[in-house]
Amino acid sequence: MALDGCGLFCKYILVIFNIIFAVVGLAFFGLGLWLRFSGNTRGIFEIEELNSSAFVIGVTVLIVLGAVMLIVVTFGDYGACNEKRCALQVFSILLAFLATGEIVVGVLAYTQRDEVGLRIAEFYTSMYTLYAGSGDPAIAVTLTFIHNALHCCGVTGIKLIEIAKDTCPKPDGLLEHLAMPNCPVTIAEVFDSRAPLVMGIFFGTGALLITALVCSSILLKQIKKTHQEVTAYYATVY
DSSP, X not given: OOOOHHHHHHHHHHHHHHHHHHHXXXXXXXXXXXXXXXXXXXXXXXXXXXXXXXXHHHHHHHHHHHXXXXXXXXXXXXXXXXXXXXXXXXXXXXXXXXXHHHHHHHHHHHHTXXXXXXXXXXXXXXXXXXXXXXXXXXXXXXXXXXXXXXXXXXXXXXXXXXXXXXXXXXXXXXXXXXXXXXXXXXXXXXXXXXXXXXXXXXXXXXHXXXXXXXXXXXXXXXXXHHHHHHHXXXXXXX
């Protein structure tokens, strides 16, 4: 079907959006599955007393969120590339739920920032403990990302005794060669001092989802209009 300039623009915006969404979703889903079924961490999920731990909850969230993102991408790409209204309608509904969820989570993360900070610090400590006992490369990659993002080093911050020092970032000054900020305290401080920024990130993500939702709605109208024009043309001819 022939789309006008606005319709084509929205179509390409949705394709680019879905590619980015797919990469992030695969990363979340893959990391979650690795942590869930890795030989070094599988046993944690088999202990009933640990089912409510921050680590188990965090891994479950990664798997579920990654799966939902991939489902959304499937409907979005199929609908945009093939100009299928039904798929785009499902895509729009899922985007609306995700956008609402992002905003709600952002507000909760801001209002409950102390609790959220403690939970994430607990999740980090669980990851650190697993790495110290197994040296799992997937956990090492995760710790390296956290350490570089927050510029912290392990649970002690003292490189001479730090077990995970290989995953720590480069020191910024002379004193940091001896001791760097430890991550559990840094995580709690970040969520306390940067709560508005964290909420802004969630709101920004929600705004991107709403933008994709608007593009999907415009594309739906364009496809419907084109379909009606084609139907009217053949009705006139035949």
